[in-house]
Amino acid sequence: MSLTTPARSRALAAGLLALVLTASTACAADEPGTTGGGSIKIGLLASLSGTYQSVGKEIRDGFELYLDTHDGKLGGRQVDLVVADEGNGAATAVPAATKLLKQDRVAALTGIVGGGSVAGVYPLLQETKVPLVGSNGRPEIKDVSRVWHTSYLSDEPGAAIAQHVRDNVKGSVYAIGPDYQGGWDELRGFTEAFAKAGGTLANPDGKTTFTPFPATTNFTPYFARIKASGAQAVYTFYAGSAAVDFVKQYAQSEIKDIPLYAAGFLTEGGVLNAQGEAARDIFSVLNYSPDLDNAENRGFVAAWKAKHDGSPTTYALASYDAAAVLDRAIGAAGDDPTPEAINAQIGKLGQIASPRGAWQFSTVTHSPVQKWYLRQVRQDGRALSNTVVGDLATIGR
């Protein structure tokens, strides 16, 4: 191969470069976020391909449902929603976010499934000064001044259910989860609050058992250890395929009669269909359940079911709420809803009405101060569904 490029292709490259440059200056001439005629550009970044695409699609559909039920407007302005694919993580999320923030010049960014993707996109938010109203993954972030989340922090589900498990289980509890950041956070939330409530873990060394992720597809050896530990209950967190394997194998194992408590993702959405009967009676903790009895939720669930099969998940709900947050913040930002103005208004929202019940942003973490619910997988008509059986703690810092 020669080191010099032939003259023709060099000319072509120069031509393309010129074209790209003109295109980007043309974009730069626009006012950020607004596209004229009282409309506003919002960027939605979610995994529409890859491992997390079922969550990503719920997030897209939740946001679009809010727009569809509000005449396509947020804060009285017609929304130009630009959707981009986050893929499997930061490697694909960052270029997609760069396009949304620098080329499309959106007024606010929402969505983002993976915590790693949020961490990757974070420097871009600081650079472009655009607020993120994230609806799922939330990593450790030092400066949250432009970052808001309508979902939860990973250690909150476990912290919310710990007291209930302590009160209802006579004996020690075995803690088991997947060996990655999300698993560590989820299980730490439980074990710390459980220890504070005076509970004891059944794990031999008093520490959570972490299973290799995603390599573990057979949980039988772990179940044998749980049996040998004499545990009276199990607390766990798994999601996706691992959740299906864990629940199906649990139901056929020698510990099938030991009560199973879990972070709600174990039985949330598509995995519950794959688990089928094996998931019956599992207790889980989550910030939402489609059978919550309030006016917002009845409207939300009815609108969702009119367009989709099955019930909405917590992922769709968080994205629906992200749209609600932007709706009010853009409305309050006045005639010139710049990214800065929208960000300032999100901080002043106070209570937000939601299908999950009213909640508000924590001033410290910019994530919800919200109520958590105890749910159990029960028969609902022909299908199994997560049914609320009680209220747990209200959590948020």
Add this chain to the structure above:
Amino acid sequence: MIAVAAGPNRIDPYVIPALDGVAYGLLVFVAAAGLVFCFGVANILNLAHGMLYAIGGYTAAAVLDGSWASLALALGVGVLAAAAAGVLLAGLLTPVATGNHLTQALLTFGVALAGGSLLVAGFGPDDPQVLVPAALDGSVQVAGHRYAAYRLVFIVVATALAAGLYLTVRRTRAGMLVRAAVDDPEMVACLGVSPTRIRVGVLAAGGALAGAAGVLGAPIIGPGADTADTVLLLSLVVVVLGGLGSMVGTLLAALAIGEIQTLGVALLPSAAPFLLFAAMAAVLAVRARGLALRWAAT
């Protein structure tokens, strides 16, 4: 007295993992057999093998409705679909010389990526539900422990499959022709059997095996976006551990993987992330020369 009483108690927690290791190992054997068969006997490296298993798995999920008839139907459809995919692969591999492993690997891996995406596009990103007949869905008592009924039955079925496979390769005319075609393709051609037909037959048989494993193994390694990769990885570990020389080697390697993944994890949970690959490295360090000889000979 105390020492005597402690004996069974020390063993007791490991009875089920040990039994499960057999079930899991036999599944790995049936899943890997097609790849080892194509690679070892016909010298075709098929990295789309995991995808063939996934075809069987998705067929099972789509066809099974909890009845015995649907199980038979799923097995038939899954085997045919995966065998057809094997024939398609043979067609794509026609211009590639036998033994040109790099080209075979690139081509079949490309097919695996594309096929995997098509499967996910067709069946959706969520893991589908696999409904086995009710009689197999529960658990049964084994030596004072509960164990999944399906896995117990699977041990019997997979053993029968392994025996049938062994007899086919060793004792039937088709098996002999395949083995002969590897040793001396020209002589086989002189006998009036086209090597192309043998290649198509071998890939179809490998596909059929993978399809059968996919259907029967669906309740254990279920269909999903990662299934093809999981099965391919396990199959390649079988090749490394068991070599390509004999079916007994393959079976022992698969059973070893099963026990490492269950009994090994139960005994040494903190080493779970690297147990399998540590075993593989150990075998490579000790046996690499033997493997190299075999590869050079084919």
